[in-house]
Amino acid sequence: MALANILHLGVKELRSLGRDPMMLVLIVYAFTLSVYTAATAMPESLNKAPIAIVDEDRSPLSARIVDAFYPPYFSQPVLIDGHKMDERMDAGLDTFALNIPPHFQRDLLAGRQPEIQLNVDATRMGQAFTGNGYVQAIVNGEISAYLERHRNLSTPPVDLVLRASFNPELNKVWFGSVMEVISNITMLAIVLTGAALIREREHGTVEHLLAMPVTPFEIMAAKVWAMVLVVLVATTLSLSLVVQGWLGVPIEGSVPLFLTGAVLHLFATTSLGIFLGTVARSMPQFGLLLMLILLPLQVLSGGMTPRESMPAAIQYLMLLAPNTHFVMLAQGILYRGAGFAVVWPQFVALLFIGAGLFSLSLARFRKTIGAMA
Known part of the structure; x- marks a missing residue:
């Protein structure tokens, strides 16, 4: 009878969710456009940064430096006069303005140390921070290549060979898309269960449940398995259709093993969502409470x-959070192809944290229902 009650109550939760268009839109958006946007909209590397160059030397070396700036890191350089440099930066037309002084090549070949001025619009923080190093590397590379034809430069004693593991292309899309899926799993698990409980309280259906021969455990277990199923199906479709299909991200490890870990994580986070739903008295309160809880969980999870x-201290404290262990096992499985022998400690941690959160939420849920009765 208890299992039948849990099954029927869970089906009721699914039907209730199906009649909530805003929640359905949130689920679809979180696992499609949100994943794509997080993977592609904010590049970590420089991308078509506008640059202007003042070439007062007009030498072969300065021409070589000008030709070294091209897409995709920089837009086509704009050659300007010195008096236009500040004017263009004030107007926001250029992020970088490179000033090559007169007699630059002659002073360099004479053994002097001429200076090149780089002006940066620091209000564009992302491009300014990254592009500074790009510009310096490009200029130094062109100068070194030019001097090799005029001087006998010593060969470095050590040749550093880079081998990037797990992401050989150093492609940010591979990282951003999967991490967005992981973050949205946590977010939706808390939102769906907490909102379902508050929605029942606002509509008065909790009183109807109290008149039925069901226990608080059965009500809570039904909400947990129903929301776990919804998020799990959405995660599977997102990984196969959006991450692997649309974005072309290779998944190294076992997807079924990852989904098994996701079930344990969802068991913990849905329980947390129910706990927050018992604390909040309305949807606006739940939204404010969600920001206080969800943001630290996401930012400090790794x-x-x-x-x-x-x-x-933060590292040890966040070991009590379920998504810390979920991020560790998800990265290990999806990025590095780790098996159960590697990630079993995270599985055990999620099991114990989920059991603790479920027990805590059940006690709070019983108290809330008792007060309403």
């Missing part, structure tokens, strides 16, 4: 920045 770069 998905945005490595955990090793965080203070030690």
Whole structure:
């Protein structure tokens, strides 16, 4: 009888979700356009940054430096006069303005150390921070290549060979798309369960459930399995159709093993969503409470920045959060092709954290229902 009640109540949750168009739009958006946008809209590397060059030397070396700036890192350089440099930057036309002084090539061949001025529009923080190093590397590379024909430069004693593992193309799309799917799993699990509970309270259907021969455990278990199923199906479709199909990201490890870990993670996060739904009295309160809980979970889980770069106290504290372990196992499986023998500690941690959150949420849920009765 208990299993039948859990099954029928879960089907009721699915029907209720199907009649909520806003939640359906959120689910579709979170696992399609949101994933694509996060993977492609904000490039980590420089992309078509506008640059202007003041060439006061007019030498073969300065021409070589000008020709070294081209897409996709930079837009086609605009050759300008010196008096237009500040004017163009004030108007926001250029992110970088490179000024090559007169007699630059002659002073360089004479053994002097001439200077090249680089002006940067620091209000464009992303391009300014990354592009500074790009410009310096390009200029130094062209100068070195030019001097090799005029001087006998010593060969470096060590040749550094780079081998990028797990992402040989250093493609940010491979990282951004998968991490967005992982983040949206946590977000939707909390939102769907918490919103379902608050929606029932606002519509008065909780009182109807209290008149039925069902227990708080059955009500909560039904909400958990229904929302877990919805997010799990959406995750599977997103990985196959959006990540692998649309974006062309290769998945190294076992998708079924990842989905198994996702089930344990969803068990914990849906329980957390129910707990937050019992604390909040309305949807606006739930939204504010969600920002206070979800943002620290996402930022400090290791998905945005490595955990090793965080203070030690934060690292130990975040071991109590389910998505910290989920990010570790998801990266291990999907990026590095890790098997269960590698990620089993994260599975065990998620199981214990999920059981703890479920017990805590069940006690709070019983108290809430008791107060309403």
